[in-house]
Amino acid sequence: MQKRLNKLIFLVIIFISMMSRVIAKENKNLVNVYLFYSDTCYYCSLERDLWDDLVKKYDNIRVYKYEVSNDENIKLLDEVSELFDTSVTRVPVTIIGEKLYKGFSYEESKARFMAVIEYYSEYGYTDIVGEYIGGIELPSYLISDDRPDIENYIDDYMNYKINIPILGTVNTKNLTLPIVSVLIGLVDGFNPCAMWVLLFLISMLIGIKDRKKMFILGLSFLISSALIYLLLMLAWLNVASLLLSINYIRVIIGIVALLGAFINIFGYIRHKSNNGCSIVSYKKKNKVFSKIRKFVHEKNLLLAISGVIALAISVNIVELACSAGLPVMFVQILSMNNLTFIEEVLYIALYMLFFLLDDIVVFFIAFKTMEVAEFSTKYGKIAKLVEGIILLMIGILLIFRPEWLMFNF
Numbered sequence: 559m560q561k562r563l564n565k566l567i568f569l570v571i572i573f574i575s576m577m578s579r580v581i582a583k584e585n586k587n588l589v590n591v592y593l594f595y596s597d598t599c600y601y602c603s604l605e606r607d608l609w610d611d612l613v614k615k616y617d618n619i620r621v622y623k624y625e626v627s628n629d630e631n632i633k634l635l636d637e638v639s640e641l642f643d644t645s646v647t648r649v650p651v652t653i654i655g656e657k658l659y660k661g662f663s664y665e666e667s668k669a670r671f672m673a674v675i676e677y678y679s680e681y682g683y684t685d686i687v688g689e690y691i692g693g694i695e696l697p698s699y700l701i702s703d704d705r706p707d708i709e710n711y712i713d714d715y716m717n718y719k720i721n722i723p724i725l726g727t728v729n730t731k732n733l734t735l736p737i738v739s740v741l742i743g744l745v746d747g748f749n750p751c752a753m754w755v756l757l758f759l760i761s762m763l764i765g766i767k768d769r770k771k772m773f774i775l776g777l778s779f780l781i782s783s784a785l786i787y788l789l790l791m792l793a794w795l796n797v798a799s800l801l802l803s804i805n806y807i808r809v810i811i812g813i814v815a816l817l818g819a820f821i822n823i824f825g826y827i828r829h830k831s832n833n834g835c836s837i838v839s840y841k842k843k844n845k846v847f848s849k850i851r852k853f854v855h856e857k858n859l860l861l862a863i864s865g866v867i868a869l870a871i872s873v874n875i876v877e878l879a880c881s882a883g884l885p886v887m888f889v890q891i892l893s894m895n896n897l898t899f900i901e902e903v904l905y906i907a908l909y910m911l912f913f914l915l916d917d918i919v920v921f922f923i924a925f926k927t928m929e930v931a932e933f934s935t936k937y938g939k940i941a942k943l944v945e946g947i948i949l950l951m952i953g954i955l956l957i958f959r960p961e962w963l964m965f966n967f
Contacts, residue, residue: 586618587679587699591671592653592687594624594635594646601662602650608668616675622694638687655683655697657708666716673715674708681705735892739905742888743912745944760924769925771859776921778863782870783917784910787885791906795889812956815887815949822946884945885909887952 593609595602609621624631626649639646642658652659652667654674659667677683682699689696760776856862888909892902 587682588695588697589616589619589654589675589678589683590685590688590694590697591619591621592624592638593621594626594631594638594649594651596626596649599649604664605650605652605662605667608664608671612668612671612675616679618679619675620695634691638690641686641690653687654678655685669716670712673712676715677705677708677711735905736908738891739888739908740912742884742948743909744915745948746884746888746909747913747916760921764924771862773925774859775862775866776925778866779870780914780917780921782867784914786871787913788906788910791885791889791909792903794886795893795902795906809957811890812953815890815953815956818884818887819946819948819950819953822949823943826943826946884949885913887949890956891952 591609593605595606606623609623613619613621624634626632626635635646635651638653639651639658642653644658646660648660650660650662652662652671654671655678657674659670678697680702682701682705683697684701685694685696688694760772764772852865856865889906892905
């Protein structure tokens with residue numbers, strides 16, 4: 559009798575345990591996902607594959623997919639972006655509950671999506687898109703009053719935060735992109751196309767022995783150079799965001815990077831004795847020198863500043879050609895990562911800081927000593943070789959392994 563009773567109790571325990579699991583499984587909060595994609599978009603295909611895998615992992619998610627070649631889906635995407643008070647210029651676009659994500663980076667996006675699913679499954683959420691569209695089953699959980707902050711939850715889930723002595727807690731997200739910004743900006747900075755103009759400008763300013771005028775005109779040249787370069791890169795960023803979502807255009811850009819690499823590398827090999835910028839002829843350089851002399855000796859300071867600013871604009875447009883696409887390729891890398899506009903601007907600003915570093919150092923040494931610091935063109939030539947190698951790597955990755963250029967993970 560006792561044995562039978564023990565068996566019965568054991569079976570009841572097993573039954574209760576199984577039922578509790580079934581109930582828990584059934585009570586998981588429904589999480590709806592809305593994906594806007596294009597059939598011609600490489601990153602969209604990667605994300606669609608990811609969601610196919612996540613649907614197998616989570617039995618409480620439903621993924622609604624909208625292909626944007628359909629006019630109705632494009633209209634829906636515009637309406638949804640208005641709900642989130644944002645603008646959309648490219649796909650993929652992913653909405654999960656109260657969060658909208660633009661772009662896709664496999665490892666980073668996978669971890670982020672899983673974190674959001676886990677959070678909404680436990681704490682509830684408002685299905686903004688589902689409520690707007692209508693006719694879609696909505697989540698059943700009420701939003702928990704004591705739910706944690708979702709961004710902190712996501713950061714903890716993705717292990718972005720680490721504790722460093724003295725510095726304290728540091729967010730490790732996007733640590734690689736700053737390194738890339740510094741490296742490419744520094745290499746691009748050692749470019750003789752702008753350096754020879756700055757050196758001649760400084761030599762002319764030293765000749766008039768006017769520190770105040772030297773400081774104002776020199777600083778005007780540096781600031782103008784930074785601003786025009788920044789504007790050119792931001793302009794290309796808007797174009798790149800649209801173009802890189804199309805597979806064959808991404809490949810074409812990769813081929814352009816390879817061509818730029820070969821131009822730099824073979825140019826270094828064949829013209830080791832060549833000095834300075836090869837883009838600008840000696841005749842054009844003499845014209846620039848004449849303009850610089852005119853600006854420096856201009857008695858009206860405002861006219862002199864205007865002339866120097868115009869000079870900086872023209873020189874830096876030429877420098878983009880002299881760089882053979884290095885800043886353009888950097889913008890390509892930024893456009894491939896899931897960044898906000900502010901983050902993109904900050905990374906370009908970091909790039910610009912190190913791009914101008916050698917110019918700033920030369921200028922302030924000259925200002926302090928009233929002597930022109932010697933600039934050996936071998937550094938410019940070495941920079942050409944390094945530029946070629948970097949462009950070669952970027953070109954190969956753009957064509958064969960574009961996901962490796964998604965650094966924000």
